[in-house]
Amino acid sequence: MTATTVPATTPVERRPDRWLILAVICLVQLVVILDNTVLNVAVPSLTKELGATTAQTQWVIGAYSLAQAGMLIAAGGLADRYGRKLVQMLGLGLFGVGSLGGALSSTPGELIAARFGMGVGGSLLLATTIALVVRTFDAEEQPKALGAAMGVGSLGFALGPIIGGALLAHFWWGSVFIVNLPVCVLGLLAVARFVPESKDPQGERPDLLGALLSIVGLVAVVYAIIQGPGYGWTSGRTLAPGAIGVVFVVLFVLWERRTPHPLLDMSFFHNARFRGAVSGGVLVSFGMGGSLFLLTQHLQFVLGYGPLEAGLRTAPMALTIVLLNLTGTGMRITSKLPAPVAIAGGLSLMAGGLAAIAVLGRHGDYLGILLGLVLMGAGVACAQPAMAGSVMSSIPPEKAGVGSGLMGTLSELGNSLGVAVLGAVLTAGFAASLPAGVPQDAARSLPKALATAGPGRAHQVANAFADSLTSAQLIGAVAVLVGGLLAAWLIGRAVAGTPAGGGPVVEPEPATAA
Structure with a gap:
């Protein structure tokens, strides 16, 4: 078994500020998960005010998940090598810029691009959340800390449609993005002040090829899955990206098994x-x-x-x-x-x-x-x-x-x-x-x-x-x-x-x- 354990006789020093750190991590996670659902109730407004087609509104929703799914493994490797705090702050910055771009969008294409950028920022944040929890809390307190983090995540899913509906009742559709900005600023300040840095001491050599293969493969596979119901599972527009994705995922696995510094250790x-x-x-x-x-x-x-x-x-x-x-x-x-x-x-x-x-x-x-x-x-x-x-x-x-x-x-x-x-x-x-x-x-x-x-x-x-x-x-x-x-x-x-x-x-x- 590869898990690292500490003998029962070894005293473990607990950080006095660990619960404050958890609160900051939960705040960051909340805004990312909130955006998975907050936009759903805004689809009719987007269709009317931006003139978006059904396919475009689907991509406004799907671009966020597509970017997250494609980037998460690479984001996790980046965090391990260069620092989880650093990557979380970078993610907050990208997420905030993407949110501002979404609020200022005047065409469906601009909004889709902004949502993709938010998804990239979100992947950097989600890839560090659990890692920071397990690096901050000892074995005895980790289940409680993980439960709290996941509870806040579930709260984000529940609050998304409610907050989105309340904002749309009083403001224009861009308000569902503007609301992210103060949270991103507060999150950046809190992470910079309270969250400790941690990284892999042996991770100086980045696996750039592995990251590229994983991103292309996962994005193509998820794209094919999203397109399948609309174009048909046997359509070339579904099979072609699906096949490309599978090939790149296989190449990723083969490369990770032979490189001395893998992004994802197949063992x-x-x-x-x-x-x-x-x-x-x-x-x-x-x-x-x-x-x-x-x-x-x-x-x-x-x-x-x-x-x-x-x-x-x-x-x-x-x-x-x-x-x-x-x-x-x-x-x-x-x-x-x-x-x-x-x-x-x-x-x-x-x-x-x-x-x-x-x-x-x-x-x-x-x-x-x-x-x-x-x-x-x-x-x-x-x-x-x-x-x-x-x-x-x-x-x-x-x-x-x-x-x-x-x-x-x-x-x-x-x-x-x-x-x-x-x-x-x-x-x-x-x-x-x-x-x-x-x-x-x-x-x-x-x-x-x-x-x-x-x-x-x-x-x-x-x-x-x-x-x-x-x-x-x-x-x-x-x-x-x-x-x-x-x-x-x-x-x-x-x-x-x-x-x-x-x-x-x-x-x-x-x-x-x-």
């Missing part, structure tokens, strides 16, 4: 804890990302809520995570359990929640959806810290940035795949269930299918959509359950000696002067 995958956590995490992100994408359509198209109302009704999941993590309740429960049990139990709760949404919410019952969201939140609060700890404890502490970046990359890939695949399952099932005489291409949109079918068959079309939605949601639930069991099984086979809660066992390193 990490020899560790069963590492394999279990990352493989389970991909399936969980797949199921969660896809199912939550379907839930927004469920709330709007089946239950008839508006965009902001739908956003508010998804908040109970995030609020449950925040409540359990920030109060320490989730950590107290899972710290008494072995990591495989915590992960399997938490992800089983998540799968049960997704199934409850699919089955109990099928006939317009929000109480069933509420129950499902609470179960999902409880499951995330139990499983996420244990899974993050399993990844970070199975790699050398000097590679914490790469580990953090890899976790973020796999999460982005899983989310993108979940949205694309479960969205395709919904469309295929809906097309097969449409009444006779309704064209198959009408299945791409429920409003279009209803308009094509006419009033006489509207009820049949609505039922076909709800049935297809339920089937796709159940597939997402199965993916989460399989992911949880797979992760628990692989981690359970790992070398004995892991702390009961499955938390990271990386000890904090002495910080260099800021």
Whole structure:
């Protein structure tokens, strides 16, 4: 096992300002995650005021995730080699400049470019968040600190649509970007003042070729996944970037196995804890990302809520995570359990929640959806810290940035795949269930299918959509359950000696002067 541990007899000096450092890290993470969802409610305004097409508005949203997914591993390596504090400050600067560019954009193209720049800055920030936590807190306090960081992240997802809706009710669409600027300035000052610097003492030689291969490969793969539902999975516009991405990812793996100073050490995958956590995490992100994408359509198209109302009704999941993590309740429960049990139990709760949404919410019952969201939140609060700890404890502490970046990359890939695949399952099932005489291409949109079918068959079309939605949601639930069991099984086979809660066992390193 590659994790670095300290014997129980060795006293560990705790930084007196460690919780202040955590608060600064959480503030930085909050603004990045907030921007994953804050723009969703602004899409109608963008369409009207900038004259953006549907494809352009999709890229305004997608460019942010595309840049993050493509850059995270390289950003983690950059942080490990040159300093995690330095990279976090650079990320805040880029994120702030991108936000200002977004607010001042006058065309959809300018806004897409600004969002891409924000995504690059966001990747630098996300790649350092978990790394800084595990380098600041000792093994005993890391689960609590990770739980708090992840709780704040969940709060960002919940607050995004609410803050976006409130800003748009009183200001123009650019206000959703302007609000980032004071947070970026405050974050820069706080990071510069309080966050200690840390880096890999052996990391002077950068793996530039590895970084280039990883960026091109991941960007091309995620691009193909995003394009697939629109152009078709067998279209040249999907297959060509997908093939290029796969080739570059393979070249990246081959290069990392032979270079003496790899960006991502492939020997990490020899560790069963590492394999279990990352493989389970991909399936969980797949199921969660896809199912939550379907839930927004469920709330709007089946239950008839508006965009902001739908956003508010998804908040109970995030609020449950925040409540359990920030109060320490989730950590107290899972710290008494072995990591495989915590992960399997938490992800089983998540799968049960997704199934409850699919089955109990099928006939317009929000109480069933509420129950499902609470179960999902409880499951995330139990499983996420244990899974993050399993990844970070199975790699050398000097590679914490790469580990953090890899976790973020796999999460982005899983989310993108979940949205694309479960969205395709919904469309295929809906097309097969449409009444006779309704064209198959009408299945791409429920409003279009209803308009094509006419009033006489509207009820049949609505039922076909709800049935297809339920089937796709159940597939997402199965993916989460399989992911949880797979992760628990692989981690359970790992070398004995892991702390009961499955938390990271990386000890904090002495910080260099800021």
